Amino acid sequence: MSALRDRYDTLLLDLDGVVYRGEAAVPHAIEALNAAQAQGIACCYVTNNASRTADEVAHHLRALGLSVDERQVVTSAQVAAVLVAQLLEPGSAVLALGGPAVAYYLEQAGFRPVASDVDHPSAVVQGYGPGVGWADLAEASYALARGVPWIATNTDSTFPTRRGLALGNGSLVAALTHATGRVPDAVAGKPEPALLTQALERMHSQAALMIGDRLDTDIAAGSRLGVDTLLVLTGVCTEEASFHARGLERPTWVGQDLRCLAAEPIRWYPKGVRHA
């Protein structure tokens, strides 16, 4: 028997709805990923969530029973700082709008994070932070009116909390779009390719599988980079919805949960086949 995981050297994993839901692990996820790693398959965790550092995410994953170091975690705040480095000289002031991780990674990349347009930032980086308020958004609107580059960590309209869906970074990006008439010049997170590109480079992968619970972010991002994709039904997307996926949102594989990595693949969407 040939298991699905035998085809790949690297698993790129979304977190929420794939590895954990809130604080707790998704059933079977930890066992499946430990078994893959024991077989020599690299696991890399890719998250649109910009509110935590890679170290904090790795700590959470270790608490759930995974063997992970921070180099196996790529966050959209990290990648946003990489995108800024393609535009600005080191030492430039950058308006860091979001949680502490946004400013942290700008600083790590050699920039000077600032909170006000009075400091003449040369770019705006916007990521999720629960403390972001009107005054912070106003500073960004002043900077954006001067025409400086605008980089968003991600544009997810919502994210899941214990009490339901809360507004995500994309909703605050939309507020600035409404105010300024601009849209971000670059987005680090899925479905844009930058996050996965960084992960693939870091892991030196030849054959990667992108695993996620959302068609419009995880699966679309993998498809754009030409890597195989696995949709697991432990998060947002239902099996019914997966049947209707089209184009970049069509996964290579669909599994009930991560136990499918150890199984012989049974549900496969051959490329080019269209369901009626």
Ligand SMILES: [Mg+2]
């Ligand atoms: Mg997810």
